[in-house]
Amino acid sequence: MTTTRFLFYLLCVACSICSWNICSAQTTNIKNNTQQKTVAFGNDKIRIILDYNKKANISSLHINGQQVIQSDAGVYSKIRTKETSYSTLHLSSDPTVKVSNNIISVAGIHYGDHALSIDETWTFTINNSDIKFDIDRTLSKAIVAEQVGFPVFMFKSMDVWEGAYPDYGGLAWFYLFNKKLDTYGVHSSTSDFWNSKTGNGLTVAVTAPGKQIAMDYSRTADDRLAYTLAISPSEMQPRFDAGTNRRRYVRDTTDVWAPFQISAGKSNQRITLSYFDFEAKFGRGNLVGINGEQVSAVLNTIARIGVIDKEHFGGNSWHTPYGPICLHEQYIAQLGLAINDNNYLKGYQQCLDFYRDNAIKPDGRVWPRWAYSNEDAMPQGFTDKGFYEAQWGYLLDSNPDFVTNVAELYNQTGDLPWVKTHQASCEKALDWIINRDTNDNGLVEMMTDSHKQKRGSDWIDIIWAAHENAFVNAKLYYALVLWADIEKQLGNTTKEKYYTAFAGKLKDNFNKPVSAGGFWDADKKCYIHWRDKDGSVHGNNMVTPVNFMAIAYGICDDDNRTKTILDDIELQMQKESLFFWPICLYSYAPGEGNDWQFPFPNYENGDLFLSWGAVAVRAYASYKPELALKYVKNVLAQYAKDGLAFQRYGRAKQDGLGDDILSGNSLSAVGLYQAIYGINPLYNRFYLDPHITEALAGTQVKYNYRHQRLTIDLAMGRYAVSNGRFKITAKTNFGFFSDDKDLFYFHGGVSSASLKVSTTPKGALALDVKKWGRDEIAFAQSSADVVSNKLMYKVNDLRADHYYSVLINGKLLKRIKSDGEGGLVFEYKSGKGVDEIVVLKE
The missing domain is CATH 1.50.10.10 (Glycosyltransferase)
Incomplete structure (x- = not known):
């Protein structure tokens, strides 16, 4: 065997062992107790117990070690018509559970009666970052449903979560659910449940191809929090008020949505459960x-x-x-x-x-x-x-x-x-x-x-x-x-x-x-x-x-x-x-x-x-x-x-x-x-214009801007904005913007860039603006881009058609004449440490 083939063989063995260990870890994380008819499974942040003893429900849910569901009800499916109610809490026979690597399949979930038969199959896929919960459902005939729970999450108390953010940025604030049976309904496919005191968060994201998704939150008669998902062929309509049907918040009832028709046949949906750290996210x-x-x-x-x-x-x-x-x-x-x-x-x-x-x-x-x-x-x-x-x-x-x-x-x-x-x-x-x-x-x-x-x-x-x-x-x-x-x-x-x-x-x-x-x-x-x-x-x-x-x-x-x-x-x-x-x-x-x-x-x-x-x-x-x-x-x-x-x-x-x-x-x-704090996101820049006091000096704000996480440092007469790769520090108000390889500085409140510095796509750069005027600019820079291409500078806001000297650490780099709009361009390969750059009108 040649050396190359032997190394390839070792690599294959290593990959096989690694793959087996991953699957083995996921499999051993699943414990199917066939006597008690429960399955315990999960990942580092989410732990679930599934009960299949003539029922199908999640009877226990832990999020980051905190138990948020502990109930004979827990998470289950239900349908209510004018005549009766059906749910997966009452089955005529035990479902069938199969475990394969990181997947749990629960088949044979039959509920209903002679008038209506409902069949469901639940599939759980355990991943490191989330747990996917798929429900395949078949109805024997079309019905008009007064209320559905596809499924219902019955959290153990109203104070498990402080609130939930729907996917459009609103809030179900449970502090306001001050009476039993208070119910609030929204059109959303996601809920971010959170508690700032525990720091725990749970995202419930729902997809249902070709269907509309609504959800509601209720304070139950025994002071638990019921979170109910509705999957429907068309947008769910509010039940109240007579003649308007626009009311999203109701008292003394959980019926926030109007009745709707469900067709016979098959449907499917996916619920993705994932943990988030409240402080890290918000x-x-x-x-x-x-x-x-x-x-x-x-x-x-x-x-x-x-x-x-x-x-x-x-x-x-x-x-x-x-x-x-x-x-x-x-x-x-x-x-x-x-x-x-x-x-x-x-x-x-x-x-x-x-x-x-x-x-x-x-x-x-x-x-x-x-x-x-x-x-x-x-x-x-x-x-x-x-x-x-x-x-x-x-x-x-x-x-x-x-x-x-x-x-x-x-x-x-x-x-x-x-x-x-x-x-x-x-x-x-x-x-x-x-x-x-x-x-x-x-x-x-x-x-x-x-x-x-x-x-x-x-x-x-x-x-x-x-x-x-x-x-x-x-x-x-x-x-x-x-x-x-x-x-x-x-x-x-x-x-x-x-x-x-x-x-x-x-x-x-x-x-x-x-x-x-x-x-x-x-x-x-x-x-x-x-x-x-x-x-x-x-x-x-x-x-x-x-x-x-x-x-x-x-x-x-x-x-x-x-x-x-x-x-x-x-x-x-x-x-x-x-x-x-x-x-x-x-x-x-x-x-x-x-x-x-x-x-x-x-x-x-x-x-x-x-x-x-x-x-x-x-x-x-x-x-x-x-x-x-x-x-x-x-x-x-x-x-x-x-x-x-x-x-x-x-x-x-x-x-x-x-x-x-x-x-x-x-x-x-x-x-x-x-x-x-002076935080003013604008269409082409992040504009910082602080008016802080001595008492606020040292503040560091974390801020989301155009899918970047900015850090804003505020001291008296010294402000900074950084996105991890690029940073600008200045004594006065300024604008900041960056893309894959360019950093833009906007002096004061101007709407066009005063300085553009181009780096390599993975380059990093920090600028400390000392002075900015039509006759002289000065800034210090430090760059992690010291072994790659030269940095390209485009300076604006200067006097038109004038000669300027560009000095690096006190030495003349070159003389340049500004163009008719007061701009000039030069290149420089930054060294280690800090460079002092001055552009001075002659």
């Missing part, structure tokens, strides 16, 4: 100077509860009695920035597609709300899909808010083909409201001329804002600025210029004093809420959302005005010792709102609505970040007391009021991420 890093557990808890729960179901994203919880979604909320995409889950972003894309196709009238008017029922709608002012005009008035901020949400979601995903599918609808929505500027002053007008008509026109819906409304116009300005930039990217410079020009006119007139037709009240030192058609001024009682938006959205660029507004608000906050900003500091005048809101403070006339936390934090962050941080901490402290499970807080007692729970209660934490 951890947020080391948040110094603030309670990171509370930040994480608020963003993992409160921020998501406005997602009612696939295609139904809003701010009001699915737990709310009539389940409204307000399309006139501009921060639903913004929530995704801090939720930081790609499933939420993908889910909201699908939702906005649904809104585009169903919530915009032919003339461009955006329906402002959706709900389980029609009780909040104007008479005949609703659609069969559930969208409607609210009984309180025509809430016109839905038009700009739809556009803002599309634009901000696009910035987070960078999905240009997707946003192009929204170009026509966003233009239609903007043009509809722009055309309401009948006097050509850049300020659009509401559907009412006077507060005496007693109709709302914005989010503060029972304050009778009329005619020219600063609240709506501020939102419109923000939408126009965002969308004009997208029109530019889409190549429509005509629309870009049109929207930019209108935004400019709006801003100019918004800032004019009330005596000149604007919104600035110099006597009251604030922007007013609205002016009636007769010129009378209303809402000069420091309406905080109006004034915060004016500052945060860049309408107010007068530093003295900004200082005056923010200082006056803080002075009143200290006088009253309020933990959060009220919706207005002082009372609206009699007649300016619904009568029951008087005397002040009451509801929208003075109470504390946490939904305006992000815009408030943003307004304060660049002025006095310590104040922005103070109120973020206050909200977190309130979360520790009561879970923020309220609509609002009363002004007098600062107590939680209202069962209309709002996901907007999380927006102060969103503001922490966006305005204080």
Whole structure:
């Protein structure tokens, strides 16, 4: 035997032994007790006991050593018709179990009666990372099912898991299941069950070719958690309410879904069970100077509860009695920035597609709300899909808010083909409201001329804002600025210029004093809420959302005005010792709102609505970040007391009021991420613009951006972003982006790359930017790419047609003349250690 053949023989033997050991390990991991008729099996993270003693069910399930199912029921199949119920818990004979390597087959699962026969075969495939559970099912005849469990998971208690994330990024939060038989149904093919205290997570992923998948979560009569899967030929429909059939959350029953027909014959499905570490998957890093557990808890729960179901994203919880979604909320995409889950972003894309196709009238008017029922709608002012005009008035901020949400979601995903599918609808929505500027002053007008008509026109819906409304116009300005930039990217410079020009006119007139037709009240030192058609001024009682938006959205660029507004608000906050900003500091005048809101403070006339936390934090962050941080901490402290499970807080007692729970209660934490940590994912870069305090120095945030896991380090005057291969450190705000071999640095807030460095596909590079100007740039670099190709540098932002010297560690590399756009290119093979690179104008 030659040496080569002998080595090949040894390799084959080794492979055979290795293969046998793997299969042997998997086989010995399966214990079939034929006397007790149980099979124990699993992998390192998931352990299962299957019971086949005249039944077929999983009676025990351990996840990472924690028992989450321990029951005679456990995991099993069931079908309920009007006449009777059938399940795999009651079989006339024992199933047959076969074990082959890592596969367990359970055949002969027969249940039913003379009227209906159901046959199932269960197959379990044990892998190192998951366990696949296949069910092949045959029905003897077609039936109408009242309820199915394909299968049911009966977890041992309600507190085994804190919640479950469906595949579109929402949340079944079991904290809200406060009554027995509470049930919540969703259209999803996946549930990520999690518990932040144990750190354990279980993903249940379902596939069923040619079928639709729904699931529901129930608190049982004996306080266990029932998780039920439904596989159906068409999308499952909610059972309630009569005439609408849109309700996803029901009380006192587990029948959330309407009856549906199942055909006779065969079907199959696969359930994949896999473990995840909660901290590894959803951890947020080391948040110094603030309670990171509370930040994480608020963003993992409160921020998501406005997602009612696939295609139904809003701010009001699915737990709310009539389940409204307000399309006139501009921060639903913004929530995704801090939720930081790609499933939420993908889910909201699908939702906005649904809104585009169903919530915009032919003339461009955006329906402002959706709900389980029609009780909040104007008479005949609703659609069969559930969208409607609210009984309180025509809430016109839905038009700009739809556009803002599309634009901000696009910035987070960078999905240009997707946003192009929204170009026509966003233009239609903007043009509809722009055309309401009948006097050509850049300020659009509401559907009412006077507060005496007693109709709302914005989010503060029972304050009778009329005619020219600063609240709506501020939102419109923000939408126009965002969308004009997208029109530019889409190549429509005509629309870009049109929207930019209108935004400019709006801003100019918004800032004019009330005596000149604007919104600035110099006597009251604030922007007013609205002016009636007769010129009378209303809402000069420091309406905080109006004034915060004016500052945060860049309408107010007068530093003295900004200082005056923010200082006056803080002075009143200290006088009253309020933990959060009220919706207005002082009372609206009699007649300016619904009568029951008087005397002040009451509801929208003075109470504390946490939904305006992000815009408030943003307004304060660049002025006095310590104040922005103070109120973020206050909200977190309130979360520790009561879970923020309220609509609002009363002004007098600062107590939680209202069962209309709002996901907007999380927006102060969103503001922490966006305005204080400065995390702003944009369509072509990750933009970092921090406004931290000394107390936060040393914070390290873990952040998901375009399928990369970024590490963001924040120190005073020194910030860094890294993805493991590439890292940029700078003293000021900057943008970061990388692909397979290129690293891009964006200086400050510029939208095009200031520096591009090309490496090899597996090269690594760290840049420390010291100085960046048109006449001189300086940065230090360290590279792991020291034995491969040269690094290629493309420098921009320089003076056009000028000579520059490129110096490496103080020595001249070469002289280069910049091109007509101020760019130049050079190569350099980096050595070991740190290189100091300077590009200096001669």
